[in-house]
Amino acid sequence: MANFDWRRCFQQLLAELENTDQSNWAQRIRTQLVHRFDDNPHGDLGRWQSALDSLPDIPDVTAELNASAITLGSPYALNDSQKQTLESGLRGLMPWRKGPFDFFGTHIDTEWRSDWKWDRVSPYLADLSGRRILDVGCGSGYHCWRMLGEGASRVIGIDPGLLFMFQFLSVKRYLGSVPVDLLPLRMEDLPEGLEAFDTTFSMGVLYHRRSPLDHLLELKGTLRRGGELVLETLVVEGPEGYSLMPEDRYGQMRNVWFLPSCDTLLRWLDRTGFCNARVVDVCETTTEEQRRTDWMRFNSLQDFLDPEDPSKTIEGYPGPLRATIIAEKP
Numbered sequence: 001m002a003n004f005d006w007r008r009c010f011q012q013l014l015a016e017l018e019n020t021d022q023s024n025w026a027q028r029i030r031t032q033l034v035h036r037f038d039d040n041p042h043g044d045l046g047r048w049q050s051a052l053d054s055l056p057d058i059p060d061v062t063a064e065l066n067a068s069a070i071t072l073g074s075p076y077a078l079n080d081s082q083k084q085t086l087e088s089g090l091r092g093l094m095p096w097r098k099g100p101f102d103f104f105g106t107h108i109d110t111e112w113r114s115d116w117k118w119d120r121v122s123p124y125l126a127d128l129s130g131r132r133i134l135d136v137g138c139g140s141g142y143h144c145w146r147m148l149g150e151g152a153s154r155v156i157g158i159d160p161g162l163l164f165m166f167q168f169l170s171v172k173r174y175l176g177s178v179p180v181d182l183l184p185l186r187m188e189d190l191p192e193g194l195e196a197f198d199t200t201f202s203m204g205v206l207y208h209r210r211s212p213l214d215h216l217l218e219l220k221g222t223l224r225r226g227g228e229l230v231l232e233t234l235v236v237e238g239p240e241g242y243s244l245m246p247e248d249r250y251g252q253m254r255n256v257w258f259l260p261s262c263d264t265l266l267r268w269l270d271r272t273g274f275c276n277a278r279v280v281d282v283c284e285t286t287t288e289e290q291r292r293t294d295w296m297r298f299n300s301l302q303d304f305l306d307p308e309d310p311s312k313t314i315e316g317y318p319g320p321l322r323a324t325i326i327a328e329k330p
Helices: 011-018 023-039 045-054 080-091 114-124 142-149 162-175 212-222 262-271
Strands: 062-064 070-073 101-103 106-108 132-136 154-158 180-183 197-203 223-235 275-284 321-328
Touching: 011 023, 011 180, 045 080, 045 162, 070 142, 070 162, 080 106, 114 142, 114 223, 114 275, 114 321, 132 142, 132 212, 142 154, 142 180, 142 197, 162 180, 197 212, 212 223, 212 262, 223 262, 262 275, 262 321
Parallel strands: 070 101, 132 154, 132 197, 154 180, 197 223
Antiparallel strands: 062 070, 101 106, 223 321, 275 321
């Protein structure tokens, strides 16, 4: 069984943090990774590592990070054996939920068209050139690569899903020592008052938090003064003060707690100390944006909506409506 060498994987990031004023955070990360990988290893870790290790070595890799699909290419055409080995290894990391990706002509049609979300959000962002960015709940890191493509100087994604981390590493193994890393950690694993980032993204996370105001305070703590928060979450229509709390599940998801109206969300941001908060986009999630594919064969959005009235979830709640809010830390 292959072993995951997390020390080698995160060596560059940890050294970088240790050589700045974030040495205490680096030591905290080391302790957390020992607990995650050495003390309590996941049962599928060896299988995912074997799939990653099976990906063929390809010289002179190029990357297109500003297109819909994160695209890896090479001036050398892959032979049939390499193509087969590549696809087999990538399929060993299924299901692929966030993307899309293209590995040397092997296209991964992910469950989510994450590029659509990026296209909705990116026109309203501050210039990302030279910025240090945190992406909370980053999934496979698709948006992290888009951020690097926009000129970010350092991107750190956090997501506790280990399969997401291996999907991220399947891209990074071809790109070498680029300043993008995915830490398999939760938001609450970060130190309070980190104040290390120019921009923090939280997309598709807030409604999973039992205490949304605490999540907003945690996000504010990651930002330097004047830093920018990019928040994307499920919302519902309604007046200021209104928020939907599902009785049990929402769209078959158990861990959905609060879906506020946009005006309520703006009030939450004001109460947690953000300024200049504004709603820049509101969009219904459709079965074209989230759907079952050959790379994600489990149930998807179509299965979570009322078959008689797809404007509602299967539980009878309003269908998924997502808002993007930009705010600053004073």
